[in-house]
Amino acid sequence: MVExxxxxxxxxxxxxxALTPLHPNYVKSIRLASLVGALPFVVGALALEMADRLxxxxxxxxxxxxxxxxxxxxxxxxxxxRGFQMGADRLRVVRGLLFRSDTVVPFGRxxxxxxxxxxxxxxxxxxxxxxxxxxxxxxSVALPGLGHGDALAMREExxxxxxxxxx
Amino acid sequence: xxxxxxxxxxxxxxxxxxxYLVRAIMALRNLLFPAxxxxxxxxxxxxxxxxxxxTIAGMILLSALFSWIAWRHFRxxxxxxxxxxxxxxxxxxxxxVPYERIQDVSLExxxxxxxxxxxxxxxxxxxxxxEELRIGFVTEAEGAALRETVRVHKSGAVxxxxxxxxxxxxxxxxFSMDPRRLATFGLFEFSLVVFAVLAGAVQQFDFLxxxxxxxxxxxxxxxxxxGHWLEELGMAAQALGAAxxxxxxxxxxxxxxxxxxxLRDYGFLLEETPKGLRRRRGLLTRSDTVMPIHRVQALKVxxxxxxxxxxxxxxxxxxxxxDAKSASHVVVPFAKMAEIAPVVEVAGFALPGAESDWHRxxxxxxxxxxxxxxxxxxxxxxxxxxxxxxxxxxxxFGLALxxxxxxxxxxxxxxxxxxxxxxxxxxxxxxxxxxxxxWLAPRLEIASRVKLQSVEIVQGPIARRRxxxxxxxxxxxxxxxxxxxxxxxxxxxxxxxxGSIAEVDFSRLPG
Numbered sequence: 001m002v003e004x005x006x007x008x009x010x011x012x013x014x015x016x017x018a019l020t021p022l023h024p025n026y027v028k029s030i031r032l033a034s035l036v037g038a039l040p041f042v043v044g045a046l047a048l049e050m051a052d053r054l055x056x057x058x059x060x061x062x063x064x065x066x067x068x069x070x071x072x073x074x075x076x077x078x079x080x081x082r083g084f085q086m087g088a089d090r091l092r093v094v095r096g097l098l099f100r101s102d103t104v105v106p107f108g109r110x111x112x113x114x115x116x117x118x119x120x121x122x123x124x125x126x127x128x129x130x131x132x133x134x135x136x137x138x139x140s141v142a143l144p145g146l147g148h149g150d151a152l153a154m155r156e157e158x159x160x161x162x163x164x165x166x167x
Numbered sequence: 168x169x170x171x172x173x174x175x176x177x178x179x180x181x182x183x184x185x186x187y188l189v190r191a192i193m194a195l196r197n198l199l200f201p202a203x204x205x206x207x208x209x210x211x212x213x214x215x216x217x218x219x220x221x222t223i224a225g226m227i228l229l230s231a232l233f234s235w236i237a238w239r240h241f242r243x244x245x246x247x248x249x250x251x252x253x254x255x256x257x258x259x260x261x262x263x264v265p266y267e268r269i270q271d272v273s274l275e276x277x278x279x280x281x282x283x284x285x286x287x288x289x290x291x292x293x294x295x296x297x298e299e300l301r302i303g304f305v306t307e308a309e310g311a312a313l314r315e316t317v318r319v320h321k322s323g324a325v326x327x328x329x330x331x332x333x334x335x336x337x338x339x340x341x342f343s344m345d346p347r348r349l350a351t352f353g354l355f356e357f358s359l360v361v362f363a364v365l366a367g368a369v370q371q372f373d374f375l376x377x378x379x380x381x382x383x384x385x386x387x388x389x390x391x392x393x394g395h396w397l398e399e400l401g402m403a404a405q406a407l408g409a410a411x412x413x414x415x416x417x418x419x420x421x422x423x424x425x426x427x428x429x430l431r432d433y434g435f436l437l438e439e440t441p442k443g444l445r446r447r448r449g450l451l452t453r454s455d456t457v458m459p460i461h462r463v464q465a466l467k468v469x470x471x472x473x474x475x476x477x478x479x480x481x482x483x484x485x486x487x488x489x490d491a492k493s494a495s496h497v498v499v500p501f502a503k504m505a506e507i508a509p510v511v512e513v514a515g516f517a518l519p520g521a522e523s524d525w526h527r528x529x530x531x532x533x534x535x536x537x538x539x540x541x542x543x544x545x546x547x548x549x550x551x552x553x554x555x556x557x558x559x560x561x562x563x564f565g566l567a568l569x570x571x572x573x574x575x576x577x578x579x580x581x582x583x584x585x586x587x588x589x590x591x592x593x594x595x596x597x598x599x600x601x602x603x604x605x606w607l608a609p610r611l612e613i614a615s616r617v618k619l620q621s622v623e624i625v626q627g628p629i630a631r632r633r634x635x636x637x638x639x640x641x642x643x644x645x646x647x648x649x650x651x652x653x654x655x656x657x658x659x660x661x662x663x664x665x666g667s668i669a670e671v672d673f674s675r676l677p678g
Contacts, residue, residue: 089669100631103623104661106669109641111292112264112300119257132292135620135641137648155263159249162265 019083019094025124026082026145030075032120038067084143086154089161091131093143105141107161109133115151116142127151131158179242179253186304189280191234198226243302245316250290252300264300266320268292274310286310290317337441341510342499344435352432352501353425355474359416361423437498439513444484444498458496462486463514464643465614468507472607482507484514485614485645516613519601523594529635530588532651537584541577548573593649595660597667600640602649614640614647616667624657640664 045063049056077097085092090106114130121127121144128144129151146154202223241254249265274286280303287303288310302313344352433450443459465485474480482499499507504518511518519525548570555566587606594601595616602612620641630636636657640647652660 090665099625099627101623101625103621104665105621106665108669108671109620111268112262114263115261117259122259133620133641134292134643136644137639137646138621138623138641141621159263159265162267 019085019092021083022079022145023126023147023150025126025147027075027079029120029124029126029145030078031071032123034071034075038070042067079145082145086157091141091143091154091158093141103138103141105131105133105138107158109135110158110162113155113158114140115148115155117148129154179244181242182238182302182305183285183309185283185306186285187235187238189283189285189304190238191231192279193277194230194234195227198223198230202226245313248320250300250317252302262300264290264292266317269317272314272317274307274314280304288313338438338445340436341439341444341513342435342437342502342506344432344501348501349429349432349435350425352479353428354421355471355479355501356424356428357417357420358424358427359420360427361419432500435500437510444510444514446498458484458486458498460514463516464618465612465645465647466511466514466516468518468611468613470608470610474501475608478503480504480507482510485642511613516599516615518613519594519611523596523601525592525594525601525603526656527588527592528649528651529633529653531633532630532635533584533588535629535633536651537581540580540584544573544577544580548577593652595663600647600664602647612647614642616664617671618643619647619664619668622661622664622668624654624661626654 041063045059048059074097081097081100082095084094089108090104092102092104094100094102111132111134114128114132116128116130117126118128125148126144127146127148128142129146130140130142132140205219205223236256237254240256240259241252243250243252249263250269251261251263253259253261269290269292271291273289273291275289276286280286283304284307285304286307287301288305290300290302292299305313430450432448434453435448436446438445440457443457443462446454446456446458448454463484463486467483467485468480469483470480479501480499480503481497481501483497486496498514499510508518551566551570551573558566583606590603590606590609592603598616600612600614600616602614604610604612620643622641623639625637625639626635630651634654635651636654638649638652638657638660649657649660
């Protein structure tokens, strides 16, 4: 399911250790989300196809190809482009295919922590960890695609760190 | 029912059922407009469609049901070290706010909750944006107890200054403006805003005028008729008229600028007090602001195109998000650098000195930007040239002017990038980050390394091929970004800055 992909995230902004990959179920969850997003277009193409104005397949074929690419290929690439690195006092989040970003939030700057679960995430046992900082830029840094248990554990660890620093 | 607020750790609670009632009533307000629209739209009041009332009743029931679900799935826990809130049925969010991060607890009472004696408790954390924690709606007693709990838990930590009167003694004047300085400042604040206001007013109130202001034919007719003498006066008189008009325009601009400046900055006084920087200013509405020094995150030294030639600069501070509402943070509006330096010192920063190690951004970055920004006008010019053969003879020469203009524009934007490359730079020392931006009115940003919140390296498709990146720093109440930094130096800067951030916890930032 989740095999290597040429331009994987690896260590592109190289800060020592390699990135931890996300939960394998994350690929499935983005696929499902893209499928839901692509459905209206496929239905629309089908409707146009019924109208019989252009040669058979003129609408359906390109739409199906694009949809297949978006549902099968893109989620895999996105999965490989994402990753995180839990340091002793900081969390690093890497994401993006075309526009790559690599964010580091020191635990000492975390204001509060969310663990968020959408319906699809719940179906796959995933969760999104969101760290809120006081900065205007990157006010909230989201890390999707974690196992729910892992996300809770990470929250507790960051929580404990915030506590230890201040007490 | 909500229990005692002092209850021990680990007990999940819902807000009281009365809270549900308040929620449901508040949600009903959202139905008011659709319901009214339906009533009028279908003429139900005059015995129109009968299905309208059942539909509205159904909407009310649904709204009540949704409120109930929201209430049922909202629970909170006053823990030993944090407050936790869980909410949502489909989209579930669990939020944890450590006590150390809570700056303030405010209790808000809108009209409906007030009737039932309920409050909404808000926990302000200084997080950017609207992402604070809310618990609504709880009884007044519970709200007060929540606030007390947070106070008790926080008391061990750094006390956040309670509202005390500003002591009059021990204050030292840092900067003040005499009328002469104020007048000079006003001259540089040249503004034509009054014309925009006039135009707006004419548009709003044109029905009051005895003629149609926008009737250009009428104006031309007026010129041709009674105003005909204007044309007969000859070139010299017309030129004189134009000069007078320009002079009047300049005069109005100067007077407006002067007036606005005097109104805003009359009697400007900046003092150093034990509570922070205290600024008083204004002629008619006198404002008195205190900016605690430990809340200052970064400084900005700004200037203008013209005033820069005379060595005039301004200084403003970037402060924590909550303060952002209280408008401008200018601490020195108009001064020489020698006067600004001591204020910078007091704020805990320093101006760049001779020993500052300045770096330019990657030349590739500005080259790419020059090519990209010049490409747009050049493509337009090319389009015009290609269209030329299809245009009638006389018009063809008319095309030469826009083409030349577009080519000149392309050259200009490309040259500008070259200039920016020469003048934009950054420097980092053990404590501070300096950034210089801009072309005609350059500005200098000074940020403290330990007060940054996060660091991000971003690369677009072009940047990745060309080996440079942008560095975005999270600053409370402002932004700070370096563009076009070679990837290796970007990483090095990030490593260094993160090192100094991680050493100091947010709640222990120097102050």
